[in-house]
Structure formats: C-alpha cells, structure tokens
Amino acid sequence: MTFVITENCIKCKYTDCVDVCPVDCFHEGPNFLVIDPDECIDCTLCEPECPANAIFSEDEVPESQQHFIALNAELAKSWPTITEVKGASDEAENWNGKPNKLDLLER
Ligand code: SF4
Ligand code: F3S
Numbered sequence: 001m002t003f004v005i006t007e008n009c010i011k012c013k014y015t016d017c018v019d020v021c022p023v024d025c026f027h028e029g030p031n032f033l034v035i036d037p038d039e040c041i042d043c044t045l046c047e048p049e050c051p052a053n054a055i056f057s058e059d060e061v062p063e064s065q066q067h068f069i070a071l072n073a074e075l076a077k078s079w080p081t082i083t084e085v086k087g088a089s090d091e092a093e094n095w096n097g098k099p100n101k102l103d104l105l106e107r
Helices: 016-020 067-076
Strands: 003-005 026-028 033-035 055-057
Touching: 003 033, 003 067, 033 067
Parallel strands: none
Antiparallel strands: 003 055, 026 033
C-alpha cells in the first residue's frame, strides 16, 4: 500500500506534506510532487497535512484520479527527493480546487 498525490497538487505544491514524512518518499517536479510507492510506509501522516486535499491512500483514490497512481510511480523514478518544506507556489490559492489541471503538469 502507498499514498498517492492527485491532480489538485498541480500548481499549488504547498509542500506541507514533506514535513511529516518519516521516510524520504516525496519527489519534486516543477509544479507537482509525487510519492514513491516503493518508499512509502503507509503511515497516513501526510494525508491530513495537505491544504489542497490532494493526498489519498491508494485504495481511496477517487475514480477520476486513478491514473495518478501510475503517474506517481513513474515520476518518482526521475524527479529528485524533497525533504524540506519550501512554501507553496506563488499562485497556490488561485489554483486550489481548479479542475482539469493535468494538462498543466510540467515534467
Ligand atoms: Fe510519507 Fe507516510 Fe505519507 Fe507515505 S503515508 S508518503 S510514508 S508521510
Ligand atoms: Fe502537493 Fe499537498 Fe504536498 S498540494 S506538495 S500534496 S501539501
């Protein structure tokens, strides 16, 4: 089991989640974070920390977000680890809750 970051993180990237993770399983891209499923120990700590409610347990990922399970695994392989909170993206509050952000994902 792993936790998964979904679409609402895109262009928000608050990074609060990173602070509570006991292992280094978060990886950072230009405007999105992912969780490495091979590193996540399923501790549940990060889920309530996300102001964008973007983190779900793998078995609770909404139907419309299922493709993010594979996307987290894929991008975690190439993006660098992030271990410290950086603060949100400049326009995080504007983007929080906006639909259809997948096309805006930068790799
Ligand atoms: Fe890290 Fe725990 Fe969240 Fe997994 S569930 S990403 S181990 S904080
Ligand atoms: Fe993204 Fe939420 Fe973490 S917006 S960076 S999953 S705190």
